[in-house]
Amino acid sequence: MNESTLFLITFILYILATVFYFAFLFSKKENPAKTGFKFAFAGLLVHTLALIWRTVESGHAPFTNMYESLSFLAWASILAYIVIEWKFKIRKAGPYFMLIVIALMALASSPLMPKEATPLVPALQSYWLWLHVSVTLLGEAFFAFAFITSILYLVADAKEKRGEKTGLSAEKLDSVSYRCIAIGFPLFTLGGIVFGMVWAYNAWGSWWSWDPKETWSLITWFVFALYLHTRIVMGWKGRRSAYIAIIGFLAALFTYFGVNYLLTGLHSYA
Amino acid sequence: MKSLFKSLSSVKLAIVLLIIITAASGLGTLIPQLRSHDEYFARYGQWANLFQRLQLTKLYQSWWFIALLLLFALNIIVCTLDRLSPKLKRSFRPRVSVEEKEIAVLKIKEKLKKHMNLDSARELVKRELSTKHYRVRETQEENKSFLYARKRVLGWFGADIVHLGILIIIAGGIISGIGGFRWNLTFSEGRILEIPRADFKLKLDKFETEYYPNGSVKDWKSTLTVLEDEKPVLTKIVEVNHPLSYKGYVFYQSSYGWDWTSPSVEIWAKKRQNPSFLKKMELKIRERVPLEGEDIEVSMLEFIPDFVIGDQGQITTRSLEPNNPAAFIEGWQGEEKIFSGWIFAKFPDFDRIHSEKETDLTFELKDFKASQVSVIQLSKDPGVNFIWAGCIFLMLGLLFAFYWPTREIRMVMEGIGNKTEIIAGGIASKSKDAFQSEFAKITESIRRSK
């Protein structure tokens, strides 16, 4: 038994969960969904073990290179999913969200991602690294769910306008998107903006230096602030809200991937 | 004036500004910032001039970007203040008596009838509301009683606290920008440096670099002592992520390097015709060292850590890392120079020695040592405490805005003989479902209680 075996078992459990979820979606029976949820939960447990294993083995936080951070993001997504399912009961969005998790796991296992744990450069040896990355990625997991429900909203809304029946009502999807963002926004603010500034101040002596990753986190934050204000103050709902939530998640995605590969700066250690 | 105030308080302006600031921030990550004109010219050709004139190459420090941020801050101030006074009034001096039809339009409402007189019914209702932590106010009119119950009033101010936090952060940024500065101090062990604009000095007692088994840097540790009037007052080991703070100055371990101006170099002298001949010698800059058993003195004029020949044929160093160390040496016989040239540590078979006189000697650059220097970054950032205070407001405000929603319940109670009719309605600023079930519980237990 080692970390990569645990990772593989996790991946298989998530795939099984996804298969059962889709079986539920197409068969419209309740049982496969319950089985799917159990597989996802079992996957989360094994995944947790894998992350602990990795932490003990490498002696540092399990998100210091791209493989680790993808795996952690998948873990955070499942955690977010379980919270969302428990609070908002929106099972029919589950299968689509699982596709994101599967994509993250697949990307993490791709041969392009170096798997070996490398020693940490001095700047990363900080407890703030733990807080900064884990809280930010958890916030992003909620944004990811809002992304899925926003896309489903656009589909459901179009169907409802044509008078067709939808599995999930557009109204429910819109409200769940908002409530996911209401969880994701404070988490992202705390992890991505506040803890990021504290760490930067400790490591480099400046709490803000407009490095591309910082700037893109700020852009992501602004987009979701835009979402909140258009919704709360101007009463936007539905389609326009959904588009902003989608753009916000794409900005988060770019902050996460794009900046590392396309732009350069202090953060491009991964 | 009035219309200016109106536009400054409008959320539409906020949205336009958010979009512009977001787009500008994004643009600043596409154009590399704060590089030299030549680099921009190489990248963008003729456009470079335009970009520089529009300050796109120092976008985040440009006057127009800062002006946008200030306008944004002003927008937050005006907008928040504009909405604050009605909110304050509503929370400190709420209207208690309402028309029944005002309750009738609410989404969450209920009608109840109790078989008891108005006074007992009032007591019962107040008891139920206060067990759910509502604060109750009431007024009375003949046979009618009006109740206004509320909890978690801070929820209304969540957004204002968030905005206040953002303003404090922006203010901190301005203070840091005006009053802050940074400086790099390059120390070798034992050196004492004066701190610019301060009345104390700093000494580097010791500097160590720790390595991982694979050779990459694990940590740099500088033992620093603060000296006041030449007397030590504080000693601390500074590492990356563990700075030293003293009198508003913070000292960070920033980097390290070598003092290449006075290296010590080991050179091996060999003879082509005589493979068993090997003499080792230690050279320092401009010190003539006799080669044992030969009538020759060798000296080193220059040492370069990362030898490269520049565009114009000049010899320079590419970096301060010892990637391609080279030494320029000379050989002397009395006052007569017999050879001179470069030898390279990485290329022992390749030298550029010009001999004035026939010799059989070859030289190899075997080893080199230089004392390590620690680069300590000093920063004075008078705005930083504002930043942390602003962050605390920001987070508290978010919690209040999203997770401490204000809940209000209004009731009109009318006593008709020994019966009381109750009309109740409620509003929650967020989490309406949770409020609805709480409201149902309250009305249910009012209905049941005797």
Ligand code: HEM
């Ligand atoms: C990046 C900057 C900003 C952030 C992060 C921010 C954040 C927030 C948050 C979290 C809320 C509460 C939303 C909710 O209850 O769901 C809010 C509400 C609000 N914001 Fe902002 N805000 C920002 C800038 C502005 C600006 C510039 C204005 C000025 C026009 C503004 C006007 C408002 C108003 C009017 C509300 C509703 C207030 C209320 O319901 O009491 N915000 N803001």
